[in-house]
Amino acid sequence: MKVDTASEPSPLAATGLTRTYRGGKGVFDITLKLAAGEVMGLMGPNGSGKTTLLRMLATAATPTGGHIAWFGNANPHDPSVRRRLGVMLDQPAHFDKMTGYQNAWFFAHQFGLPDQLARDRLDELFRWSGLWDAREQVVDEYSLGMKRKLTLVEALVHRPSILLLDEPTLALDYRAELDLIERLQLLSLTGTAVVLATNDVHLAERLCDYVIFLHDGRLIREGHVPQLLTEVAGSKEVQLQVNSPIALESLRALAAVEAANVEGDTVHIILARGANPAQVLAVLNGTADMVSNMRVRRPNLGDVFLKLTGVALPAAHR
């Protein structure tokens, strides 16, 4: 059961949020609202604007247009706003010549934690994250995964009301990923609002209540996860690993194919409800030696994105 925080204004509300860069790239006219305890996923391929949007929501970047309010307060420089945010940016930046514990202690104190509380929480979080044995090691010697875990520890230590996490599972091992999911589910139940920028469809399906799809800096679709998944319910995704290029147009011309795209050496095909994967193979008749592997599976959020845009989300997270 989620905590009742109805008396407070929405943790996060953004209207017409825009940030443009030279060359025309950026994020354009995004409107979103996050409730207490809600987990929102920002999904899209690389360069779609997830990181820019998350940075604006985290007060790390200034919008060139639009408006954001955190608990009704629209001043991003107000320390009382920032004290309620826990942020994990894409770059796990630290003071490299200091130890992991020294780094975390510094950030804990910046958020106003007294010594004893900081010590207790850091001890618990270092144990939870698996960094306990490396706590006195300088961050320069940490692996990327360890640096990202340390950033998570620093984002969680002051128990923020809103967590903003950019690719939180990137470079984490499977065990750490499961621990993180469990922790985020628990935090959500106790009222923490969470925004995740991620391409990890399994993470998004497991954790997110609501998902926003971004493409070329624009919001192209949003909705609750079950609602989005109904759009591809009954259809199938066929993944073909190919040895050499195949004619996508002939595949797309099939009535049974809703969307098809290539990413690396893999062709992703969304088949319409009731369609038989053999129809795809029939088109490739005579070129079967090109296909080294074929996989049919139930569709996921990545397939919804593929169907909407014709662009596949990065393979590592599918």
Add this chain to the structure above:
Amino acid sequence: MMVAGTIWQRELVEFAQRRRALVIKLAFPLVFGIPLVIAAPPVYAAITLTMLIAIIGALGAGAVLTRERQSGLTLRYRTLPVTPGRLLIERLSIGALIDFLQVTPVLLLIAVRHPSQFAWWPALVLSVAAVLLIGNLMGAVASTLSDSPGEVMLYVFITLLPLLFLSGVFTSLTEPALLAVSRLLPFTYLHEALVGALGGQPNLLAWETLLGGFGFLVGAAGLTGRLGRRVLESD
């Protein structure tokens, strides 16, 4: 294990932990300072030491802040519940303090070598502090102009050299207009204080130099607070 909860404590802890850098940083001014203070005529010693002190402040801050911008630390600062002005004041004042420690052996050497010039010591201490803080601020502003530490150093030098010239560091200024300009620059007061403390013939009186150094120190602190957002939150 030393821990640091504030920005200035963190700077000190990191500085203390980098032992090799610490030794080099403290030994470097002495390499120049010892022969200058012992053997060089006051006017040449004052020129070189003024340049050295101005450069120490500006290059150090410029290089560190450029590196932090590249690594993503500056972005993280923006998410901290601290105003950018306060953050920059803490960072640069502790940077200037560490730089001050770095030049302290040279200042002590001047005092030991020229004890009769004690009237210039307060002016020297204040003007060194002012120039170090202003140098740190110049480096911080320069760090927002480029992602390359080399380019940032170039911007620092391009700005510093004409300012040092206009301060009458390289040559005596006789034009009334240039003299008036020189009074508006902090390097003038440092140079004059050094000439005085080294037993030379300064153009200003000790109390005038003291006042100038104090004014620039206060002004630099105020300006640092105002430039916080410009330096730490510019993209």
